[in-house]
Amino acid sequence: MKRFAVLITIVFVLSLLVVPLVMAQGKPAPAKEPAKAPAKAAAKPALSKEPIKIGAIYDFAGPCYMYSETGMLGLRIAVEEINAKGGILGRKIDVVVRDTEAKVDVAVREVKDLLLREKVNFLIGPCSSGTGLAMQVVHTEYKTIRISAIANTEAQTVDKFSPYFFQVVPNTYMEATAATRYLNKKVPAAKKFCTINPDYEFGRRQAAAFEEEIKRLVPDAEILYHAWPKFGERDYTAFITAIMAKKPDAVHSSLFGGDLVAFTKQAAPYGFFEKTPFIALYDLPVLIALGPDAPEGTFGFARGDFFQDPNPKMMEFVDKFKKARGAYPDAWAVQNYDAVYLLKAGIEKAKTIETEAVIKALEGLSLDSLRGNFTIRPLDHMGSVPCYQGTIATDPKYPFKVWKDITRVPGEQVLRPEASVREIWKKTGVTR
Amino acid sequence: MSFDVLFNQFMSGIARAALLFLVASGLSLTFGVLRVLNFAHGSLYMLGAFITYTIWKTILIPVVGFYVATFLASLVMGGIGIIIEFFLLRRLYARGWPEQLLATYAIVLIITDIVKWGWGGEFLSIPRPIPFKGAVSLFGFPFPSYNFFVILLGLIVVIFLWWLVYKTRLGDIIRAAAHDREMVSALGIPIPWLFTWIFVLGSIIAGLSGAVTAPFGSIALGMDIEIIVECFAVVVIGGMGSLPGTLLGSLIVGLVYAFGIMFKPELALAFIFMVMAAVLIIRPWGIFGRPER
Numbered sequence: 135m136k137r138f139a140v141l142i143t144i145v146f147v148l149s150l151l152v153v154p155l156v157m158a159q160g161k162p163a164p165a166k167e168p169a170k171a172p173a174k175a176a177a178k179p180a181l182s183k184e185p186i187k188i189g190a191i192y193d194f195a196g197p198c199y200m201y202s203e204t205g206m207l208g209l210r211i212a213v214e215e216i217n218a219k220g221g222i223l224g225r226k227i228d229v230v231v232r233d234t235e236a237k238v239d240v241a242v243r244e245v246k247d248l249l250l251r252e253k254v255n256f257l258i259g260p261c262s263s264g265t266g267l268a269m270q271v272v273h274t275e276y277k278t279i280r281i282s283a284i285a286n287t288e289a290q291t292v293d294k295f296s297p298y299f300f301q302v303v304p305n306t307y308m309e310a311t312a313a314t315r316y317l318n319k320k321v322p323a324a325k326k327f328c329t330i331n332p333d334y335e336f337g338r339r340q341a342a343a344f345e346e347e348i349k350r351l352v353p354d355a356e357i358l359y360h361a362w363p364k365f366g367e368r369d370y371t372a373f374i375t376a377i378m379a380k381k382p383d384a385v386h387s388s389l390f391g392g393d394l395v396a397f398t399k400q401a402a403p404y405g406f407f408e409k410t411p412f413i414a415l416y417d418l419p420v421l422i423a424l425g426p427d428a429p430e431g432t433f434g435f436a437r438g439d440f441f442q443d444p445n446p447k448m449m450e451f452v453d454k455f456k457k458a459r460g461a462y463p464d465a466w467a468v469q470n471y472d473a474v475y476l477l478k479a480g481i482e483k484a485k486t487i488e489t490e491a492v493i494k495a496l497e498g499l500s501l502d503s504l505r506g507n508f509t510i511r512p513l514d515h516m517g518s519v520p521c522y523q524g525t526i527a528t529d530p531k532y533p534f535k536v537w538k539d540i541t542r543v544p545g546e547q548v549l550r551p552e553a554s555v556r557e558i559w560k561k562t563g564v565t566r
Numbered sequence: 567m568s569f570d571v572l573f574n575q576f577m578s579g580i581a582r583a584a585l586l587f588l589v590a591s592g593l594s595l596t597f598g599v600l601r602v603l604n605f606a607h608g609s610l611y612m613l614g615a616f617i618t619y620t621i622w623k624t625i626l627i628p629v630v631g632f633y634v635a636t637f638l639a640s641l642v643m644g645g646i647g648i649i650i651e652f653f654l655l656r657r658l659y660a661r662g663w664p665e666q667l668l669a670t671y672a673i674v675l676i677i678t679d680i681v682k683w684g685w686g687g688e689f690l691s692i693p694r695p696i697p698f699k700g701a702v703s704l705f706g707f708p709f710p711s712y713n714f715f716v717i718l719l720g721l722i723v724v725i726f727l728w729w730l731v732y733k734t735r736l737g738d739i740i741r742a743a744a745h746d747r748e749m750v751s752a753l754g755i756p757i758p759w760l761f762t763w764i765f766v767l768g769s770i771i772a773g774l775s776g777a778v779t780a781p782f783g784s785i786a787l788g789m790d791i792e793i794i795v796e797c798f799a800v801v802v803i804g805g806m807g808s809l810p811g812t813l814l815g816s817l818i819v820g821l822v823y824a825f826g827i828m829f830k831p832e833l834a835l836a837f838i839f840m841v842m843a844a845v846l847i848i849r850p851w852g853i854f855g856r857p858e859r
Contacts, residue, residue: 194687196787197689197786199682200688200689202687203686203687360831362831362832364835366789366792367792368779368782368784368789368793369581370783371578371710372575372579372582372824372827372828373827375571375824375828376578379574379828391689391786392784392785392786392788393784395691395783395784396782399694399781399784400782400783403708403712404710405708419688423688423689423690423784424691426693427691
């Protein structure tokens with residue numbers, strides 16, 4: 135039913151897009167077009183000096199709370215910087231923050247409120263793939279652009295593609311594909327695998343992408359066991375013993391945050407990390423929380439914590455972030471910073487904040503970001519953002535463990551091929 | 567499937583059961599005597615974990631720091647228990663279930679916001695204390711020694727509660743009060759204070775269980791709701807307010823989950839609630855419970 139509703143919405147919106155084209159060709163528009171979506175953004179005069187409003191919608195609850203917090207900090211640093219230099223097109227940026235409480239219904243309500251009452255021009259957020267998918271329906275209906283800087287389910291750009299959505303985070307497919315290649319490079323002889331992933335949209339997609347890629351790399355690969363702990367599980371003991379009983383050559387995981395901290399501490403006494411090559415989302419917050427318990431020699435993947443891409447631009451951002459927070463920036467801050475600058479580049483190229491013009495400007499746009507250069511693919515609005523992998527190690531420079539043998543995989547190498555995207559679109563009914 | 571593999575999975579289940587029992591016993595105790603379904607019990611457990619972390623981080627005593635922090639945090643939670651009972655619960659005993667649930671749910675929200683405000687959303691972690699850092703060998707397979715510590719603590723709490731409820735004069739009063747509070751009151755026993763102390767004991771157990779999970783996993787927002795759902799399954803299966811019931815319920819939930827994970831991981835969580843549903847159909851008051859009067 136929900137999928138049907140999304141489909142209908144997308145069809146409506148796309149059909150609305152068709153109208154001007156048809157008109158331009160001098161033919162009358164078909165009368166069946168329902169005037170469903172209010173064209174709010176278009177009503178704003180482009181010349182006005184009133185501020186550009188960005189609605190930042192995040193999940194300030196549960197496991198997403200921390201990501202949302204540091205993400206907002208990255209976003210604010212970017213906005214302050216831009217405002218100090220005169221804003222975008224001479225207009226200041228205003229940020230309105232909203233909380234989804236990590237609930238789908240609240241997310242829908244808050245996004246509607248941002249669009250209708252606050253009349254924001256653009257949206258950035260959220261953290262959870264669940265709330266992200268829910269709000270996609272709404273802002274698509276109201277023809278407002280959203281950029282995701284944390285939530286990364288591939289469904290946002292592929293299965294449920296919306297022309298009003300842009301992605302600056304490697305999606306689940308890219309992330310798992312790149313991580314699988316790193317694992318394969320490190321343990322080329324591994325043939326038998328287990329996986330352990332949080333049991334929801336994000337984890338399911340990671341596991342599927344891993345399975346797809348490992349079978350491509352190792353044709354006789356065998357997946358012995360998929361473990362599905364619930365998101366927020368505290369006790370992994372039974373999962374760990376079940377995995378170890380299968381004696382896999384390597385284990386793939388997309389556990390993250392507090393879940394990964396708990397898993398790591400519970401697996402260590404079993405000698406899990408000595409026996410089994412393991413890759414999971416060992417990013418900066420997890421490494422900090424684990425402290426000395428972070429297992430050296432175990433593999434991690436992440437989305438651009440400061441130490442993974444120490445380019446000059448990133449190091450400059452590290453200083454700014456440290457001044458604001460007294461801590462090192464993680465990928466969540468980095469991605470939000472990049473999201474604001476992507477928006478700025480898009481608006482400046484379009485020379486207006488009018489939605490359709492900004493969409494056109496963003497398609498194919500290249501941004502010199504904190505994570506190096508990336509381009510928005512016109513096909514599905516997916517940024518060719520890099521994925522990072524490494525091996526956990528000690529570095530005397532930092533009071534926490536970081537990575538060595540760091541690989542930076544440019545997005546172009548792991549983007550889902552165009553033909554494959556179109557294949558999925560055929561099934562989900564996206565026409566583009 | 568070889569014996570050692572099954573035995574290991576069994577031990578994983580026992581470890582989980584011990585943890586569940588620690589939390590659920592406090593919940594069951596308050597319900598058994600006070601007849602209040604304390605939805606906020608999981609929140610007290612979460613708060614206990616955060617407070618343990620802060621004390622541990624502040625005192626920084628090597629080796630015994632964690633144990634001292636656990637002890638102090640349990641005391642603090644007892645104090646918080648007094649406040650909650652005195653200012654809120656005490657006014658609710660005579661009211662209906664909906665009001666009690668709403669009020670304790672309010673505590674859930676309040677504690678969540680206190681934690682957000684006081685500790686932020688970061689997930690925190692305490693390393694395992696000495697001498698429970700490593701593993702011991704069980705039939706040639708490693709078993710984390712901290713899990714033994716948790717099981718041991720679970721056993722101590724079982725024995726302590728059993729002794730308190732069945733072997734002391736206070737226990738006689740508690741059981742009598744659970745049965746007929748008007749009669750006990752008529753005998754000149756100050757019921758309000760008895761209730762306060764029971765709730766304090768429940769809060770201490772919540773704090774203690776929160777503290778021991780801190781080195782076990784991570785300390786993070788959301789751990790309250792995660793545990794309370796499973797605890798409800800435990801007490802519904804075992805019987806609300808029954809100590810042996812809680813023990814049996816914990817064992818069932820822990821073991822069903824552990825073997826579910828091994829044989830049918832997609833349905834592991836569902837199995838628990840299938841058992842719960844079956845118990846509700848056959849014995850709505852739980853295996854060891856008694857029907858509501």
